[in-house]
Amino acid sequence: MAVISKKKIVYPINDNLRKYLIKYGREVDIPIHYKELLRFTNSIALYDFKGNDTLWETVFYDESDRSEIHYKVKKIYALLKADGDMSVMQHLYVDRIDLCTYGNTQPFRVRIVNRINDNFDYFYIKNADASRVYGLGLEHLLSPNRIGYLVYRNTLIEEHIAGIPGEQFMKQQLYDPLLNPIRLSKEFVKFNERCFVRLLGDMHSSNFVIDVTPDFEETHYRIRSIDFDQQSYEGKKTIYLPQFFKQNNALIQLGIKHITQESMNQYQKEERALIATRLKSSPKEITDILNSMEKDVLSKESNIESLKNELAKHYKNADFLRCKNMGGILRMSLNQVLIK
Incomplete structure (x- = not known):
């Protein structure tokens, strides 16, 4: 955890x-x-x-x-x-x-x-x-x-970012007979992938909201972060994966029950493709913000060393080991979604 x-x-x-x-x-x-x-x-x-x-x-x-x-x-x-x-x-x-x-x-x-x-x-x-x-x-x-x-x-x-606080949603809405568990589980998988790729940490149920939008046939869900203090700070890979926070267990169990491993892999690929599209649509601004991050102090040296080693192992990419700061690690992480 x-x-x-x-x-x-x-x-x-x-x-x-x-x-x-x-x-x-x-x-x-x-x-x-x-x-x-x-x-x-x-x-x-x-x-x-x-x-x-x-x-x-x-x-x-x-x-x-x-x-x-x-x-x-x-x-x-x-x-x-x-x-x-x-x-x-x-x-x-x-x-x-x-x-x-x-x-x-x-x-x-x-x-x-x-x-x-x-x-x-x-x-x-x-x-x-x-x-x-x-x-x-x-x-x-x-x-x-x-x-x-x-x-x-x-x-x-x-x-203000509108939505039902994650903790409240799990207590009050998760067992609603009108809930669409497959759509909600899909959104959690995509949210999990977004956080990991862009290295946003600490996304437990108190730090995100769930935006519920009824449609003419089904209900759509969007999980939105509301706390951004842990952007590229911690040194452990699991901090950037909402699936590892015990506060999110109810959503995790819902996903285990309602979606297959094959579906989960598909949703992860979909989200990474969408992130790649966004990277290509705003290349100048993204380059500018990453350049600024690489010149900034955003974490402790021990966190930087730990995270780049864990991500090098995760992606099987030794280039992470050459990163000198959190901005460089984030740039490498984003580059992974551009690799075909």
């Missing part, structure tokens, strides 16, 4: 990554920074509708600060969702700002509500971590999902 025993190091954004972000429109001057949100004067625990502690705290600001903070937060939402068109702010208000005190980057979550129809949305304001920024960029480029995120100095803005 995959186990992460130590807290990951938070890496700052260096000049090379900053240049990449500016080039591709991800570095934007925002009106409020993460540290300014720390000026709250009080907080209370946030409970869900069943009375369970969510481990988030709703924070409160002095009256003198609150109006300004809420206005600036709405401007960030306009930048994230409407390319800075401030006319979208007219009917929006900030309903709540929550703080997660247990996360690596201790994110703030902002709940934005449309006062006309009470429709709401969330986004996140976090301490910027280079690993997470690379993870978001790679998710946007190499997965079937597009992601909205912005960076300014040491602040990271992320859109």
Whole structure:
């Protein structure tokens, strides 16, 4: 089983990554920074509708600060969702700002509500971590999902990724008579392959959501990562394979029951072919992000040595042994899907 025993190091954004972000429109001057949100004067625990502690705290600001903070937060939402068109702010208000005190980057979550129809949305304001920024960029480029995120100095803005949390889905939805176990199992195989190829680690059930889309005949499932802190950090191969996390056992057992080894191999090949297509469709941006990663410090030397040896053995490719950093290892991993 995959186990992460130590807290990951938070890496700052260096000049090379900053240049990449500016080039591709991800570095934007925002009106409020993460540290300014720390000026709250009080907080209370946030409970869900069943009375369970969510481990988030709703924070409160002095009256003198609150109006300004809420206005600036709405401007960030306009930048994230409407390319800075401030006319979208007219009917929006900030309903709540929550703080997660247990996360690596201790994110703030902002709940934005449309006062006309009470429709709401969330986004996140976090301490910027280079690993997470690379993870978001790679998710946007190499997965079937597009992601909205912005960076300014040491602040990271992320859109909310909608879906049923994996842990909740396994408890409440897995035994629904309308569940399509074959389609869900197929998606987990493809998700497992995506994470491994792009070296995104720690994908246990608390770190992904399941997006369920009913169609005219069947239901479609998409498993989406929501935590990118463990992009190319750990040294063990199993950390990059969701199948090895005990928290995912219910999905794994579902797959064992409903799909054959031949089908699993087919789904893996399909996903690798799709990743290869995405690599070919955005060659310049992918090259730029990999070049930046190769010039960056994203892990410990012991992790780099361990991972390149494990992947060299897995792929039977000694070229991995020449890699000097996590960026180089990721480049080699991605190259494997291009080999016919």
